[in-house]
Amino acid sequence: MTWTDVSFPPVPVVVGKHHAAAASGNEAVTSEAIAALRAALAAPADATDRHTHLLLRAAAGAGKSFALRRLVVDAAGAPGSQRIGIVAFTNNQIRPLAEELTKELGKERVCLHLSKDAYAKLPDGFGRSVTVSTQASGIPAAADVIVATASKLKVPREQGRLKDAVGATGDDRLFDVLFVDEAWQLPHHLFDRVEGTAPVIVGVGDVGQLPPLDVAANPWRGDRSHNPYRAWPAAVEGKPTTWVRELPTVWRPPGESLNLWRAFYPTWSEDLSSVAAPGDRRLTITEPSAPSAALWQHVGGGVPTLVEIAGLAESPAPDIDVPLLAQVEEWLDNLFGSGFEIRSAVYSGDGEPTGDVAVARPGESDDGDPLVVILATRNQLVDDAVALADRIREKYGLRDRDLVASTVDSWQGRTNAITIAIHPLTGATELDDFNSAFGRLAVACTRATHGLLMVARAGLDDLLDTAPPRPGTPFGEPGERQLPRQTHQRILSTFARVTVDVDQKENDVATV
Secondary structure: OOHHHOOOOOOOOOOOOOHHHHHHHHHHHHHHHHHHHHHHHHOOOOOOOOOOEEEEEEOOOOOHHHHHHHHHHHHOOOOOOOOEEEEEOOHHHHHHHHHHHHHHHOOOOEEEEOOHHHHHOOOOOHHHHOEEEOOHHHOOOOOOEEEEEHHHHOOOOHHHHHHHHHOOOOOOOOOOEEEEEOHHHOEHHHHOOOHHHOOEEEEEEEOOOOOOOOHHHOOOOOOHHHOOOOEHHHHOOOOOOEEEEEOOEEOOOOHHHHHHHHHHOOOOOOOOEEOOOOOOEEEEEOOOOOOOHHHHHHHOOOOOEEEEEEOOOOOOEOOEOHHHHHHHHHHHHHHHHHOEEEEEEEEOOOOOEEEEEEEEOOOOOOOOOOOEEEEEOOHHHHHHHHHHHHHHHHHHOOOHHHEEEEEOHHHOOOOEEEEEEEOOOOOOOOOOOOOOOHHHHHHHHOOEEEEEEEEEEOOHHHHHHHOOOOOOOOOOOOOOOOOHHHHHHHHHOOOEEEEEEOOOEOOEOOOO
16 A cells, blocks of 8 residues: 555644734733733732732743743833743743843843853853853843852752852842743752742643652652642642743644644633644645655644554563654655645734745754654664664765654753654553653654654554553643543644554564
C-alpha cells in the first residue's frame, strides 16, 4: 500500500475567534492586569483589600512573555514602585527576558544578576548589550529592574547584600513588586525563599508546564497543603488577596489545531481562540508525487495527526524502538528528498493579516525557529532520533535548524514549524507516573506552528480501555482532576487518526 491509499478523517470544523478579534482578548486581559498591578502598588501596605498576588494564566504559545514585559515596563517608575525584581526557574528563561527589557528600558535600568557559573556560559559579546553582574556590589545604582533566578536570590545572605548595595524600598523590602516568569514551573520550596522580597507578587506563565520536580519524589503527593514540590501558585489561588485572569488567545498554533490546545485547558473561563485562522499556514510539498507526500500535506495542513503503526518488528522495551524510528526516518527522507516550503501569513501587531506571506525552505537560513523537530520522552529513543536527524542532515546538506531531535523536557519553551512526536504511551503495557505526565504530553503537542505528527505503535486504545483506574491527576496537568486514562482519551479525540500496517519482518522496514 501507499499513502495515497490511506483515508484521513475529514478536517474538523474549528469554531472560534481569529486574527484581530482573537488578539484583542489578550490585549484586554493584559490591560486589566496592568490596572490591577497599579492599584496594588498604590494601595497602603496595611490595606485589607490590597491584592498581594496577581496571577496571569496562559496557555502554551499565548504570548505571555509579551504580556509580562508590558507589565514590567508599566510598573517601572510607576507610583509606589521604586525597584522591580524578576525571577524564574532557569537561566535560559531570564537571559532573553533581560535582553528584551533592556531594549525597552535601556541598559542602565536593567541588570541581569547571575552566578559566576552562569556568567561563564553567556554567549560572546552578551555583556556589551545587557548589564550583567555576579556580585551585589556590581549592580549599577540606576538599575531599578533586577533579573535573576530564584536560586540566585536564595543564596545565604544574598538578599542582605543586595539591600546593602542598592538600598531597601519604603517598607524595608528589596523590591516593591516581584515578577515570577513561568510561575507554574517554580516549586514552592524555592518560592518560599524569595516571596518575602516584595509585598506584591506577579506570576505569569503556562499552567501546562512540566512539574518542577518528578512528583514521584514527593512524599506529600496528593496533599495540596503539604507539598513543597508543587508549583507555588496552587497555594494562593482562590484567596481573596489573589487576582487571577487567563489569557484567552494563543498565537502559536495553526487554526486547525485549536481543538487540541483546548483539550489541555478544559477549565478556561472561555474557549481558547487563536490568532491564526484555518488556512493561514501551510507546508507545501515541491514534488507532490513523492511516496509520503499525502502524509505531509495532511500534517502540514495544521490538523493534529496521529499515525499508529501496526506490523512493526518487536522492540525490546518502550524506550528502545528502532523499528518505529526507522519508519519515521523513511517518511522524513521522503519529505526532505522531495523538498518543501513552510508558508505563513504575516500579522500586524493587532493580529490582522497584512497580506504578506513568509516562506521558509530547508537549506536557506540558520536564523529563525527550527523547521522540523523530533521529540521523544525517553533517553534511548532520543539518542536514536538524534542519530536519525544527523543522517538526514548529512544526506541532504541541511542546516542545523532544518531538522532537530530533542527530549520533550529540553524543548519546553521552544517553538518550531513541524513537530514529529513519539507518543509517550507507545509500546507501554500500563500507565505510570512518567508516561502519564500530562505536562510532558502538553509540551510535545504544543510546540508546532504549522503541523503535528504524533506516531505510536498500534494499540493505544486497547491500553487505555484496559488500564486500571489510578486515583487523582498527575501533577502538572491543567484542568479538572480526572483519571489519567480519561485525560489521555480526551486529548486523543482531537487528532485525525489513522492506522497503517507496514508488515515489517525482522530487520526489514517496509514502506507504507
